[in-house]
Amino acid sequence: MSVIRRAPDRPPATSPNDERYLDPRDLEAELRRTFQICHECRMCVGYCGSFPELFARVDRDIEAGVAEGAEALTYEDFKAIGDECWQCKLCYIKCPYTADEHAYELLDYPRVLARERAARAQREGIPLVDRILGEPQLIGELGSGVVAPLSNLVQASRLLRKVQEKVTGISSEFPLPELARKPFSSWFAEHSPAADAGKHGSVVLFATCYGEYNTPGVPEAAVRVLEHNGYAVHVPGCSSAGGDPRDAETGRLTCCGMPNLDGGDLDAFMAKVKENVALLLPHVRRGRKIVVVGPTCGYTMKKEWPEYLHTAEAREVAAATVDMMELLVQLGREKKLNREFKKGLGTIAYHAACHLRAQKIGFPGARVLGVVPDTEVRVVEQCSAVDGTWGMKAAHYETGRKYASKLVRGVADADVIVSDCTLAGLRMVKENGATVLHPVEALAHAYGLGPTPSLDPKS
Known part of the structure; x- marks a missing residue:
């Protein structure tokens, strides 16, 4: 048995607000303690490549007679183990040794590896691939709109993608999302709210970077569905036709920051969190919920913003944040969900995004789509191994494909494939050759609201 104690001397540092967060010795001790407990348990061996890497390196030292557990692991071991973690968070959900389970070990595997990545970035700098992938909003601003056709032509070129891979480290095989000719905010500025919008109150829509610049059909469907269910929709920095002109007088929301956190860029992450909290707080104090159409952004806003910023304002915004389909489930409980559907959806393979x-809010998209007549929902609880940026990297592309194979098989033979996660959808588009919808797009189709994406049944 290892000489490493299972119980921490004091609660582990979980954010830069703790002076120990970037301290090399404290971090090294916490990594070893975490890895020792995981090595003894081994329950998460199949979740990602990080655990097999960890177990192999600890076993190596034990077999060599230089350690009884994780105490001989080196800085290079920590890097190799951390590089195989794509921050899906599933190990935390299942782990019996977490604070959520009231365990004295206070284990948080994904959070300590995020801490390792931040400390590594401080020591070695941020790699080019993480600098690029960490700024989806900037990429969207530069490549969408009038230049979108050219941007998409470049992305479609196999030769140019190969060159790009050599220079940037972004996989030439991963299907990057197309850039929109008309970003969501441009559509919203021209949109006239539905007659019933506002009878149940108002909400703020966090469209996400991909919703704004790559998949505007998702936030557009969200606006239609929310208005159809009695909500007025506000978008900071952008007022709709006939909407509140004060919305246009504020700054625009920026990226949630998770791509920066993936690369260990704490400064960029914190700057974006502070900017977003300042813009969202006045809406929250007017009693508005913040509705998010992407689960990674929703998770970041709920879990990471208050932890990293550590202010009452960040906690206030986080408490007001809800997933798009989560809000509709709440409406259903209150008997306020509009159930006047015009179309069934057939058999849906619903990917439960990590x-x-x-x-820990269940599968709200599956629950809402399940009330649509002539619709059968099959939930597929498998990981896409993308994590926003990890799966896009050339170094991890094939590993990601391997771990996503269960998902690829699980969504086969359905009339409609649905996922809350845009990037997970791209993985399925690449591997299955199928159309993948966000659940709110499928719901808008069932309601018969406006133009909807082609629901191309699999043959």
Whole structure:
């Protein structure tokens, strides 16, 4: 048995607000303690490549007679183990040794590896691939709109993608999302709210970077569905036709920051969190919920913003944040959900995204779509191994495909494939050759609201 104690001397540092967070010795001790407990348990061996890497390196030292457990692991071991973690958070959900389970070990495997990545970035700098992938909003601003056709032509070129991979480290095989000719905010500025919008109150829509610049059909469907269910929709920095002109007088929301956190760029992450909290707080204090159409952004806003910023304002915003389909489930409980559907959806394979599961709110999209007549929902609880940026990297592409194979098989033979996660959808598009919808797009189709994506049944 290892000489490493299972119980921490004091609660582990979980954010930069703790002076120990970037301290090398404290971090090294916490990594070893965490890895020792995981090595003794081994329950999570199949979740990602990080655990097999960890177990192999600890076993190596034990077999060599230089350690009884994780005490001989080196800095290079920590890096290799951390590089195979794509922050799906599933190990935390299942772990019996966490604070959520009231365990004295206070284990948080994904959080300590995020801490390792931040400390590594401080020591070695942030790699180019993480600098690029950490700024989806900037990429969207530069590549969408009038230049979108050219941007998409470049992305479609196999030769140019190969060159890009060599220079940037972004996989030439991963299907990057197309850039929109008309970003969501441009559509919203021209949109006239539905007649019933506002009878149940108002909400703020966090469209996400991908919703704004890559998949505007998702937040557009969200607006239609929310208005159809009696909500007025506000978008900071953008007023709709006939909407509140004060919305246009504020700054625009920026990225949730998770891509920066993936690369260990704490400064960029914190700057974005502070900017977003300042913009959202006045809406929250007017009693508005913040509705998010992406589970990674929703998780980040609920879990990471208050932890990293550590202010009452960040906690206030986090408490007001809800997933798009989570809000509709709440409406259903209150008997306020509009159930006048015009179309059935057939057999749906619903991918339960990891960052949705990490929020511990169940599968709200599956529950809402399940009330649509002539619709059968099959939940597929498998990981896409993308994690926003990890699966896009050339170094991890094939590993990601391997771990996503259960998902790829699980969504086969359905009339409609649905996922709350845009990037997980891209993985399925690549591997299955199928159309993948966000659940709110499928719901808008069932309601018969406006133009909807093609629901191309699998043959």
